[in-house]
Amino acid sequence: xxxxxxxxxxxxxxxxxxxxxxxxxxxxxxxxxxxxxxxxxxxxxxxxxxxxxxxxxxxxxxxxxxxxxxxxxxxxxxxxxxxxxxxxxxxxxxxxxxxxxxxxxxxxxxxxxxxxxxxxxxxxxxxxxxxxxxxxxxxxxxxxxxxxxxxxxxxxxxxxxxxxxxxxxxxxxxxxxxxxxxxxxxxxxxxxxxxxxxxxxxxxxxxxxxxxxxxxxxxxxxxxxxxxxxxxxxxxxxxxxxxxxxxxxxxxxxxxxxxxxxxxxx
Amino acid sequence: xxxxxxxxxxxxxxxxxxxxxxxxxxxxxxxxxxxxxxxxxxxxxxxxxxxxxxxxxxxxxxxxxxxxxxxxxxxxxxxxxxxxxxxxxxxxxxxxxxxxxxxxxxxxxxxxxxxxxxxxxxxxxxxxxxxxxxxxxxxxxxxxxxxxxxxxxxxxxxxxxxxxxxxxxxxxxxxxxxxxxxxxxxxxxxxxxxxxxxxxxxxxxxxxxxxxxxxxxxxxxxxxxxxxxxxxxxxxxxxxxxxxxxxxxxxxxxxxxxxxxxxxxxxxxxxxxxxxxxxxxxxxxxxxxxxxxxxxxxxxxx
Numbered sequence: 001x002x003x004x005x006x007x008x009x010x011x012x013x014x015x016x017x018x019x020x021x022x023x024x025x026x027x028x029x030x031x032x033x034x035x036x037x038x039x040x041x042x043x044x045x046x047x048x049x050x051x052x053x054x055x056x057x058x059x060x061x062x063x064x065x066x067x068x069x070x071x072x073x074x075x076x077x078x079x080x081x082x083x084x085x086x087x088x089x090x091x092x093x094x095x096x097x098x099x100x101x102x103x104x105x106x107x108x109x110x111x112x113x114x115x116x117x118x119x120x121x122x123x124x125x126x127x128x129x130x131x132x133x134x135x136x137x138x139x140x141x142x143x144x145x146x147x148x149x150x151x152x153x154x155x156x157x158x159x160x161x162x163x164x165x166x167x168x169x170x171x172x173x174x175x176x177x178x179x180x181x182x183x184x185x186x187x188x189x190x191x192x193x194x195x196x197x198x199x200x201x202x203x204x205x206x207x208x209x210x211x212x213x214x215x216x217x218x219x220x221x222x223x224x225x226x227x228x229x230x231x232x233x234x235x236x237x238x239x240x241x242x243x244x245x246x247x248x249x250x251x252x253x254x255x256x257x258x259x260x261x262x263x264x265x266x
Numbered sequence: 267x268x269x270x271x272x273x274x275x276x277x278x279x280x281x282x283x284x285x286x287x288x289x290x291x292x293x294x295x296x297x298x299x300x301x302x303x304x305x306x307x308x309x310x311x312x313x314x315x316x317x318x319x320x321x322x323x324x325x326x327x328x329x330x331x332x333x334x335x336x337x338x339x340x341x342x343x344x345x346x347x348x349x350x351x352x353x354x355x356x357x358x359x360x361x362x363x364x365x366x367x368x369x370x371x372x373x374x375x376x377x378x379x380x381x382x383x384x385x386x387x388x389x390x391x392x393x394x395x396x397x398x399x400x401x402x403x404x405x406x407x408x409x410x411x412x413x414x415x416x417x418x419x420x421x422x423x424x425x426x427x428x429x430x431x432x433x434x435x436x437x438x439x440x441x442x443x444x445x446x447x448x449x450x451x452x453x454x455x456x457x458x459x460x461x462x463x464x465x466x467x468x469x470x471x472x473x474x475x476x477x478x479x480x481x482x483x484x485x486x487x488x489x490x491x492x493x494x495x496x497x498x499x500x501x502x503x504x505x506x507x508x509x510x511x512x513x514x515x516x517x518x519x520x521x522x523x524x525x526x527x528x529x530x531x532x533x534x535x536x537x538x539x540x541x542x543x544x545x546x547x548x549x550x551x552x553x554x555x556x557x558x559x560x561x562x563x564x565x566x567x568x
Contacts, residue, residue: 002368012359105355108321113372114345263322266353 005115005123009097010130017131020089021138027085028143031076035152039067053210069147069154070232074162078232082139083166083223087198090132090174095190097124098259099181105266117260121182125252128174136167154232161236168244169226173198175251182259222247269333270297272419272450273318277327280313287313288474290327295452300445302465303454310474311454312352315423318452319349331419345373348412352423352454354404356396362407363392369411381414387436401428409437413444420444422453426460438464459549462486470555487528489555492548495522498541509536 002008038044044066065071098121101107110120140163144156177194181187201221208218218224225244229237273295280287288310295301305311316322317329320340329336331343357365362385370376385392388406396404405428412420426434441451441464455461461468462482469479503517506524509532514525520543526533530547537545 001371002364003371005372008368012357105353106357108316109351109355111321112319112344112347112349112351113369114341114374115372116341264316266355 005110005120006126009124009127013093013127013131016089016093017134020085020135024082024085024135024139025142027081028077028139029146031073032143032146032150032152035069035072035147036150038072039069042067069152070158073143073154073159074230074232077143078162078166079227082163083169083226086132086135086166086170087173089135090128090170091177091191091194091198093128093131094174094177094194095181095187097128097181098178099185099187099190102181102185102265103187108264108266111264118256121252121256121259125175125178125255128178129171132167132171132174136163139163158232158235162231164236165226165229165231165241165244168241168248169222171248172222172244172251175248175255179251179255179258182255183262185262185265271295271333272297272299273301273329273331273452274333275314275318275327275329278314278317278324278329279326280310280317280322281325286474288317288471288476291471291476293469293476293479295450297450298445298448299467300441300451300453300465302461302468303452303471304456304458304461304468305454305471306456309471311456311471312423313474314471315349315352315421315452315454318421319344319347346418348415348417348420350408350412350420350422350425352427354408354427356404356407358397359395361393361395362390362399362410365396365407366392366411366414370414373415376414377416380416381410384410384413387440388433402430402433405429406433409440413440416449418449420449420451420453422451424455425453426455426457434460458555485555489528490550491526491530492550493524493526493530493533494544494546494548495537495542496520496544496546497522497537498543501540505539506533506536509533 002011048066066075098107101110111117140156140160143159143163147154147159148156173194176197177190180190180193184190202223204214205218205221205223205227208214208221208224218228222244225240229240231237271294273293275291275293278291278293279289291310291314293314303311303314313322317324318331318336320337320343323337332346334343336343360368366381367376367378370378370381384390388409390406390410391399391403396407399407405425409422409425412422426437429437441453444451453461453465462485465482467479467481468485470477497520500519501517501522503515503522506512506515506517506522511527511529512524512533513527514523516523522537524533534545
């Protein structure tokens with residue numbers, strides 16, 4: 001029974017969540033299945049050792065030993081693919097949930113009910129966090145079961161910690177899209193702003209590793225706080241995760257007054 | 267605060283950027299009244315309603331419902347209001363029943379028997395997905411969700427949009443019952459006969475300005491109508507020229523056309539001296555009525 005906006009929003013997400021969940025599980029399982037083959041290709045490491053420093057920076061600190069489980073999963077999953085997928089999901093959701101509903105014309109209909117606007121924002125954002133957590137959990141579960149079944153020597157806890165970091169990173173940009181939707185009510189603008197910001201801050205992080213002038217500003221990039229801790233090797237860095245989650249909370253805190261203050265288009 | 271004033275706006279003004287929405291609209295709607303808000307598309311009807319419901323914020327002036335500020339107390343107001351959107355968009359992937367139950371939950375519960383009663387009256391197919399419903403059937407769901415919690419005030423934006431005549435009639439009956447129960451209705455429309463049929467008073471809005479607020483009787487008394495009378499035999503024009511309120515008389519053989527302001531009584535009596543075959547009355551268009559008020563307004567101002 002749909003008792004509130006939270007449950008209704010979650011219900012609206014059910015198909016999308018199932019689909020994304022399935023993709024992420026499949027991705028984790030397939031990457032685990034490939035590992036035994038990769039682990040024998042020691043030539044990779046020699047190749048990597050020859051790369052210039054800057055290039056190594058681009059792949060993140062986890063790349064050092066590609067044929068080790070941590071190196072492999074870092075570079076194949078956690079340095080690009082997983083955060084990218086979660087970002088696409090998160091930005092899409094963040095843009096769709098307020099701005100998308102407004103463009104469809106059902107937001108005004110929803111606000112006719114005796115529900116304060118802050119509650120609409122809070123409920124919808126809560127669904128974003130819950131959905132992201134569910135996707136992260138599904139991905140991790142698929143991966144953890146696979147590596148255990150195949151006796152790959154990597155800590156499932158560290159896999160969980162790295163997944164948590166990726167979710168936190170994605171939530172930051174999802175919250176940017178969400179905030180843009182609360183300010184402007186346009187799905188296109190929300191996705192554009194969040195997507196653009198993601199690309200720019202990603203470049204700041206990767207190029208920052210090579211360009212000396214930028215190096216001191218890398219901490220401004222959320223990607224820095226996700227990649228730099230090298231979670232799969234060294235474990236969770238609470239400070240960096242808290243920075244990401246803190247950013248998310250700040251963005252949410254701006255979303256509420258922005259949405260309360262403005263005119264609803266439809 | 268007078269307890270019987272349900273809607274009260276003072277110099278309510280809304281600009282969208284530089285574009286005028288409404289300007290200095292003063293409205294008072296009393297308890298138990300069916301108030302018609304009449305105007306052509308784009309006149310500012312929906313803008314007014316959206317301010318009342320706190321979807322948009324006025325650039326100037328103020329709006330109060332039940333004596334509560336429309337913005338500060340929007341949640342408390344919404345609890346006592348039923349609203350039908352002009353451009354109705356519902357959640358397409360739900361069934362009618364799921365939608366009404368969900369909205370009922372947001373309102374803290376419903377008398378589901380009353381919902382079923384209404385659904386039966388309007389022949390709503392509640393188990394069907396909204397996606398596949400026709401415009402008229404969606405509109406009926408819209409009406410149901412506005413009436414289902416028996417609100418004190420109904421704000422209905424173009425409520426008969428897409429309804430067939432039978433359902434329109436059912437809706438008018440429902441309005442009459444609502445009024446009998448002492449509840450208040452504020453409805454916008456661009457159809458004059460509809461407003462004449464169901465409303466006690468009418469506010470006419472044009473280009474963002476409230477031109478006049480009148481009772482239906484007084485509106486009719488200076489309404490303009492085009493009339494066409496067909497006789498069995500040719501009639502002399504002289505017999506009609508001096509009738510009060512009758513203008514633009516053209517007699518052609520057996521037929522007479524003219525413009526009548528207000529009552530038709532004198533003209534009908536004059537015609538009855540001849541054998542009348544047919545009387546055709548053209549309902550005044552909204553624009554005709556606006557022109558009357560507009561020219562009157564201008565004359566008063568000068």
